[in-house]
Amino acid sequence: MEDNKFFHSVYLNKDLCNGCINCIKRCPTQAIRVRKGRAVITSQYCIDCGECIRICNHHAKRSHYDCPDILGNYKYTVALPAPSLYSQFNNLDDINIVLTALIHMGFSDVYEVAAAAEIVSEASRKYIEEHQDQWPIISTACPSVVRLIRVRFPNLIDHLLPINPPVEVAARLARKYAMQKTGLSSEDIGIIFISPCPSKVTYAKSPIGVAKSDIDGVLAIKDIYPMLLPLMRTAKAAPMDLARAGRIGVGWGSNGGEAAGIITDSYLAADGIENVIRVLEDMEDEKFTNLSFIELNACDGGCVGGVLTVENPYVAQAKLKKLNRYLPVSVTHSPPDLSDEELNWSEEVEYLPVYRLGSSMKESLMMMNRVERLCQKFPGLDCGSCGAPTCKALAEDIVRGKANETDCIHILKDHIHSLTSSVNSLVNSAPANEVNGNDYRYIFKQYLRKVLSDMSMLDATLNPSKDDDIDEEE
Structure with a gap:
């Protein structure tokens, strides 16, 4: 690889x-x-x-993400604010205030990711209707979910929605419109996404479904937030008419928003990576027979819960819901100059067998057998004391040559206990000739006694007697 x-x-x-x-x-x-x-x-x-x-x-x-200085690298810059950006501010009732503040911050123009989300919603509705054989179809808006599927759930790759995420569609349209408006070359135009999470930072550098992303840089919401606050006070006095998204697009910022844009009742929406894994496991077990669409977000609450945001995700959800009261249902529709090649994936998403143990089937089977034998030796507590999350993970690390059996504290305890007993037997059996203080046997015995003392202390620490145990009820 x-x-x-x-x-x-x-x-x-x-x-x-x-x-x-x-x-x-x-x-x-x-x-x-x-x-x-x-x-x-x-x-x-x-x-x-x-x-x-x-x-x-x-x-x-x-x-990793870019710093605001990146704006100086281009003659013309376009900000791509994520819908979750709007949920970070108190008492916001006009998106134009945030968008105008971005202009005051130094951007030449803005193009809402929420506007592109409405285009993607429209295309997704059509695709889901025409591909019922793929039901349930899994959203591909969250790059972490797509990466999770390609390394851990390869049987579900065929269920992925092969449409570019809103951020990529927004970047392509923003660049096209900027070139038409300014006459500048593509290299002179910087498309800068304002992201709620590291997942989309990775997407900009290493996209999925396309060979190269049109995003030139990524700023974190948590860095932009304090810069926008004073600028929004100025922008509130005279906001520009820049907003081009309605409830459907802005709703993508929180969990369930994308599914709402699909306009279907046969959907499932889950947020939080543990819940996402549970849904994917159930899907592999074919537990969903009446669903057409599954929306999955790795972050709690959806994108508003990204680690690069500043607001509590559940408070942010409430703010976004309140903001949506003032918006029309939808504003942006697929423009006639947006080709299928620009909207859809241009590359297939392939399974990455990163967990494969061996380089061949035979070698993998042999290594798997060794893993099973090691797991039988381990206590199965999955305590994490060895530095691996589970006993099986430690066994796999050992088979790969990256760990040792004695990394398991319980194996180490048994090893120390056995070694202590052996040294003790050796001490007791060694000849005690103390007539000559320089006799090698005497020196050796004294050395063994010192080793035994140290090992006994360690053995007592790792193998406490029942009398030393503290009663849980006490």
């Missing part, structure tokens, strides 16, 4: 990591290990959902 398939926005700041195991227990693809007191992210497994960023109390997990 090529390394460029695994560009990631999520990364680890080793200086802040203290080796706790919170992240390894919450990672949906078991991409994180703790080795030598520091977390390690396996690139092939990571889907950039940002769950480790959310859970890390030490802020050691972070995300």
Whole structure:
């Protein structure tokens, strides 16, 4: 597999990591290990959902994204605000205030991702109606969900909706309109997305379904938010007429919004990566027989719950719902100059067998057998003390040559206990010749006694007696 398939926005700041195991227990693809007191992210497994960023109390997990200085790299810049941006502000009743503030911030123009979402909703309705053999069809708006499916649920790839996400459609239309308006070349125009999550940062660098994204840069909502607040006060006095989206497009910012735009009753909408996995497992088991569409969002509450936002996701959902009261149902429809090639995927999404143990079927089977034997030796507690999320994950790491059996604290306890007993027997059987203080046998015995003392202390720590146990009820 090529390394460029695994560009990631999520990364680890080793200086802040203290080796706790919170992240390894919450990672949906078991991409994180703790080795030598520091977390390690396996690139092939990571889907950039940002769950480790959310859970890390030490802020050691972070995300790459651009800084506002990127606006100076282009002659003309277009901001692509995500619908979730609107949910970050209190008492907002006019989207034009936010869009005007973006112009005051230095952008040449804006094109709402929500407007493109209405175009995608229209195209999705048509596709779902014409492809009933693929039901239920899975949304592809969340890049983390698509990445999760391609590495962990390959049997569901055929159910993916092969339409570009709104952010990509918005980028392509924004560039086309900017070139027509200014006469500038594509290289002089910067299309900058304002993102709620690291997943879409990764998409801009390593897109799914297309060879190259039209997004030139990505800014985080949490960085833009404090810059926009004072500018919005000025923009409120004289807002420009820039908004081009209604309830359907803006509703995409929270869970269930995309399904609402499809206008169907036979749908399922789930948010939060653990719930997403549960839905995909049920889908593999063919538990859904009467659904036409499944909307899945890796973040709690949908995009409003992204780790690059500032507002609580549930408060943000309420704000977005309130804002939608003032909007028409839909404003933007598919423009006649938007081709099918620009709207739909141009590349197939393929299964990535990143969890495969061996390079051949025979080797994989042999390694799987060894994994099973190791799992029988381990206690099956999935405690995470070894630095792996489960006993099976540790067994796989051992088979791959990245860990040892004694990384398991319970195996290590047994090993120390056995070694202590052996040294004790050796000490008792060694000849005690203390006549000559330089006798090698005497020196050796004294050395063994010191080793035994150290090992006994360690053995007592790892194997406490029942008398030392604290009663749980006490």
